[in-house]
Amino acid sequence: MEADDFALMDGVKSGRSGAFEALVERYQRRLYRVAVGYLRNHEDALDAVQETYVKIYVARESYRPSAHPFTWAARILANHCIDRIRHRRAVPEQSLDDLPDGRPGRAAAALAAPDEAAPERQERRELGRTLLLAIDRLPARQREIFILRHFGEMRLEEIAAARGCALGTVKSSLHRAAAALRDHLARLDPALRRAEEEAS
Amino acid sequence: MSPLRPPRACRAARERLALHYYAALDAAEEETLERHLGSCPACAREWDLVKRALDALDPRAIAPLEPTVDWGEFARSTASRARAAAARERPVLRRGPWGIPAAARLTALAAVLAAALLALSAWLRTRTEAPAPVDGEPPVTMLESAHIIEDRLGHQGAARYLRDSRALLLNLVGPAAPCRKSDGHYDITLEKEKSRQLLRRKNLYDGDLLTLEDRRLATLVAQLESVLMEVTTLDDCATARQIHDLRERIETREILLRIDLMTREMQRREHVV
Numbered sequence: 430m431e432a433d434d435f436a437l438m439d440g441v442k443s444g445r446s447g448a449f450e451a452l453v454e455r456y457q458r459r460l461y462r463v464a465v466g467y468l469r470n471h472e473d474a475l476d477a478v479q480e481t482y483v484k485i486y487v488a489r490e491s492y493r494p495s496a497h498p499f500t501w502a503a504r505i506l507a508n509h510c511i512d513r514i515r516h517r518r519a520v521p522e523q524s525l526d527d528l529p530d531g532r533p534g535r536a537a538a539a540l541a542a543p544d545e546a547a548p549e550r551q552e553r554r555e556l557g558r559t560l561l562l563a564i565d566r567l568p569a570r571q572r573e574i575f576i577l578r579h580f581g582e583m584r585l586e587e588i589a590a591a592r593g594c595a596l597g598t599v600k601s602s603l604h605r606a607a608a609a610l611r612d613h614l615a616r617l618d619p620a621l622r623r624a625e626e627e628a629s
Numbered sequence: 630m631s632p633l634r635p636p637r638a639c640r641a642a643r644e645r646l647a648l649h650y651y652a653a654l655d656a657a658e659e660e661t662l663e664r665h666l667g668s669c670p671a672c673a674r675e676w677d678l679v680k681r682a683l684d685a686l687d688p689r690a691i692a693p694l695e696p697t698v699d700w701g702e703f704a705r706s707t708a709s710r711a712r713a714a715a716a717r718e719r720p721v722l723r724r725g726p727w728g729i730p731a732a733a734r735l736t737a738l739a740a741v742l743a744a745a746l747l748a749l750s751a752w753l754r755t756r757t758e759a760p761a762p763v764d765g766e767p768p769v770t771m772l773e774s775a776h777i778i779e780d781r782l783g784h785q786g787a788a789r790y791l792r793d794s795r796a797l798l799l800n801l802v803g804p805a806a807p808c809r810k811s812d813g814h815y816d817i818t819l820e821k822e823k824s825r826q827l828l829r830r831k832n833l834y835d836g837d838l839l840t841l842e843d844r845r846l847a848t849l850v851a852q853l854e855s856v857l858m859e860v861t862t863l864d865d866c867a868t869a870r871q872i873h874d875l876r877e878r879i880e881t882r883e884i885l886l887r888i889d890l891m892t893r894e895m896q897r898r899e900h901v902v
Contacts, residue, residue, distance in 0.1 A: 449712075450704055450708045453704040453708055454701075457700060457707070458695065458700065462691070462695070471692070474692070478707070479706075480829065482710075483707075483710060483829065486708075486714070486715055487711070487714055487715050513858070516854075579683070579688075585648075585653050603651070604648070607647035607679055607682070610682050610686065611679045613682075615678060615682075
């Protein structure tokens with residue numbers, strides 16, 4: 430599978446017909462989940478994925494097989510998303526919390542699936558908001574590493590290569606992120622809270 | 630040691646729970662952990678909590694709209710957008726009137742010229758002694774020529790980016806069109822789209838812009854990017870307050886004035902052909 434990815438990237442570099450389309454199809458959904466993890470907005474995430482592929486195609490000749498193609502793509506996407514978030518901070522969007530008048534915030538509305546039944550939608554929305562809040566509160570490095578592993582399904586070695594840090598840092602960040610998320614959910618979910626109380 | 634602090638074996642096991650979840654432990658570690666979880670009810674409960682927390686973070690909860698996307702169509706449009714961007718970046722790759730790519734023709738021409746120069750140089754060497762290099766005028770190497778060309782490409786990209794951004798900012802600081810959807814708001818749909826296009830183009834110029842030696846130009850380009858980013862984050866029907874803040878930012882930083890000065894300076898230096 431991995432050798433396939435490198436061969437595919439070779440095909441993209443040499444202009445083989447259909448190679449770039451295959452590369453887009455292979456990674457687009459994983460990259461989209463990573464982008465949603467960062468940006469919390471469906472349209473922005475799609476836009477970020479497209480931007481990433483544009484950059485990949487334009488710079489395809491500079492690709493070196495020392496990095497896995499997905500690692501390379503994820504690094505470009507992560508940098509794009511981080512830039513985007515940095516610029517957003519100048520004019521913060523309504524992100525996770527509802528507006529004061531009770532209407533849903535922009536990002537929450539943007540991520541709501543339109544075809545769900547009302548109770549399911551409500552439940553999913555509440556769970557989604559809880560999770561997004563929990564991820565938002567992680568320190569930057571932990572958050573990033575967690576997103577790349579959980580939503581990008583990247584291997585730990587790939588993450589270390591993509592973010593330029595040691596494998597040990599990836600492991601400890603993942604442990605801390607998972608512990609923080611578990612603590613957050615335990616505080617909010619009655620069933621988990623009960624289990625917590627029983628344990629203590 | 631505090632009575633609440635778990636034993637060392639438990640601490641070691643809990644530090645591995647996330648890695649266990651992602652199947653990132655080696656076989657020996659996995660076996661040790663499984664054995665510990667089987668014999669320690671407290672750690673087994675902890676594993677259950679971690680697993681439930683991570684299971685709850687299903688990508689479907691975070692990205693519920695993913696199934697609604699037509700990924701086949703998305704891939705096609707992404708590929709065509711990337712190709713269009715690459716074609717804009719490298720116009721020399723377009724095919725000429727005889728179906729021969731322009732780049733191929735240029736390469737062939739360069740090869741012929743190089744061969745001619747080599748032949749001429751060999752002929753001259755047979756007839757004369759090689760002249761000593763002139764003091765103060767070192768020969769221009771291939772590397773230096775490439776650097777000059779890169780710098781020129783960077784300036785050309787920056788000049789186009791500044792020119793188009795200026796037109797957009799003039800629209801924004803001028804009288805904005807009222808929004809039909811809501812009173813007292815301004816319709817900036819077109820400006821937002823234009824900003825997105827410019828940002829995409831800026832991303833494409835990035836490689837060239839990195840080679841710019843003129844740091845003032847690079848700084849102006851970076852500041853312009855942040856203003857364009859801000860435009861893209863506004864609502865389609867922007868409030869008067871948002872427009873006011875944006876104009877204030879453009880005016881405070883004297884961005885339009887600096888674009889004009891920079892453009893004139895670049896023209897004066899004849900960097901832009």
